[in-house]
Amino acid sequence: MMPSWTKLLILLAVIVLIFGTKKLRTLGSDLGSAIKGFKKAMGDDDKKESDNDADFSSAQKSDGLENNQNNDKKE
Template identity: 60%
Template sequence: MFGISPIQLVIILVIVVLLFGTKKLRGMGGDLGGALKGFKKAMSDDDKDKEKDADFAANEKVENKANESADNTVQQTKSEQKEHN
């Protein structure tokens, strides 16, 4: 029903070129391309940051467990030394 034929698309393209000019259309295309590139870069950086945050949280948990087990071992040896004395 509302399909656009190729002839209608060409007419619309000609009208747009006449209204804006080729230089302005080139500039708009470059701006749009730069915006898309920046958006993609930001999205990929965001994904990398999430992975880094997840790795940091995992490492932090491992370090906390290691510190707790070391503290427990020190407390056990101190209590064993007190028992022997």
């Protein structure tokens, strides 16, 4: 069961009165930078793993072009 909008607004007002807007703003920016750092770290891990993988896509494409050219010459 979801609380009503009025209850949520009252709860938000109480939180602002207890902590103050400056403390909440600092907390929000710290949380945002932590999430950015986490996403960056996860992206770097994916990039490092993909650097170790072999890339056969260009080799397959060039082989396919050569095969198509040879087929064209036979006809």
